[in-house]
Amino acid sequence: MSMKNDLAFILDLALFLWEHQSTYNPNIPLRDLMYIAKEYEKYIKEKGISLYSNRQQKIPAPQFIVFYNGNRKIGERMEHRLSDAYETSNGEPALELKVLVININEGYNQKLMESCQILKEYAQYVSKVRTYKKTLSLNEAVEKAVEECIQEGILREFLLKHRAEVVAMSIFEYDREWEEELLRKEEFEAGRELGKELGEKLGRELGKEEERKNTEKERRRADNAERELLLLKKKLALLEGK
Numbered sequence: 161m162s163m164k165n166d167l168a169f170i171l172d173l174a175l176f177l178w179e180h181q182s183t184y185n186p187n188i189p190l191r192d193l194m195y196i197a198k199e200y201e202k203y204i205k206e207k208g209i210s211l212y213s214n215r216q217q218k219i220p221a222p223q224f225i226v227f228y229n230g231n232r233k234i235g236e237r238m239e240h241r242l243s244d245a246y247e248t249s250n251g252e253p254a255l256e257l258k259v260l261v262i263n264i265n266e267g268y269n270q271k272l273m274e275s276c277q278i279l280k281e282y283a284q285y286v287s288k289v290r291t292y293k294k295t296l297s298l299n300e301a302v303e304k305a306v307e308e309c310i311q312e313g314i315l316r317e318f319l320l321k322h323r324a325e326v327v328a329m330s331i332f333e334y335d336r337e338w339e340e341e342l343l344r345k346e347e348f349e350a351g352r353e354l355g356k357e358l359g360e361k362l363g364r365e366l367g368k369e370e371e372r373k374n375t376e377k378e379r380r381r382a383d384n385a386e387r388e389l390l391l392l393k394k395k396l397a398l399l400e401g402k
Contacts, residue, residue, distance in 0.1 A: 175199060175220040181261075184232040189242035189257045192224050196257075224259040227279075229286055236268050237261065281314045289330060302330045 177192055177199070200219060203209075209217050228234065242257035243249060262269060264279060266287040273280035288308060292301035306327060310319050319326055 173220050174223050175203070176223045176225065178225050178227065180227045181230060182228075183230050184228070184234070186240055186244070188226055188259050188261075189224070189240050190245055192259060193242060193257050196222050196224075224257065226259055226261045227264045228261050229264045229283065231290075234261065234263055236263050238263075278315075281309075284314050285309050298331055299327075302327050305330075 175196070177195060179188070181188070203219065204211070209219075211217065226240075238261045240259040240261060242255065243253040246253065262272070264273075264283050266283040273283065285305060288305035289301055292304050296304065306319055306323060308314075310316050
């Protein structure tokens with residue numbers, strides 16, 4: 161079950177961009193940069209703001225927040241910065257964008273969870289799915305988690321009303337999570353195989369180079385031996401002439 165992604169709204173003269181992530185993604189500041197530019201463009205058109213005015217035009221201050229409940233372990237909160245993606249860094253960046261990541265896995269940010277019952281129950285549901293997924297098929301894990309949550313009063317009304325949609329969405333989300341994990345493993349394996357292949361190729365090239373050096377040494381030894389033999393023959397010839 162996924163919370164709504166890319167939620168943007170204005171509250172108290174601030175423009176909030178909220179997003180839910182079930183996988184770790186350090187590229188969110190760059191994505192939010194492109195997203196906020198579109199939101200400001202839309203805001204300017206709606207308000208009839210002129211960018212060519214000689215007066216300072218006001219816009220709502222942005223706040224970027226990610227609600228994270230992926231498998232990768234992080235603390236209760238962390239921050240991603242756009243400047244972390246810059247190829248080079250020299251002093252204070254001319255353009256910065258900070259994204260606050262809030263861990264909403266069960267057991268984290270207790271004060272926030274206690275103040276938002278729906279968020280707390282959502283975290284409990286996700287935790288149950290992950291627990292059962294260790295020993296059951298994905299479909300069975302989701303069905304068991306849904307049934308148990310209904311019995312325990314966790315998201316009860318919502319699950320009773322939207323059970324089929326929740327099951328389908330949960331299966332989709334965890335299938336995608338599994339595929340992304342598999343993709344990372346495949347990329348790792350591909351990288352390892354490539355490294356192995358390059359290592360073997362380098363080894364062969366080094367072996368050839370060593371063989372060439374040894375051949376060159378043998379050739380020089382042979383040349384030296386031949387010169388010494390010719391010199392010895394000349395000395396013998398001189399002795400015989402005497």
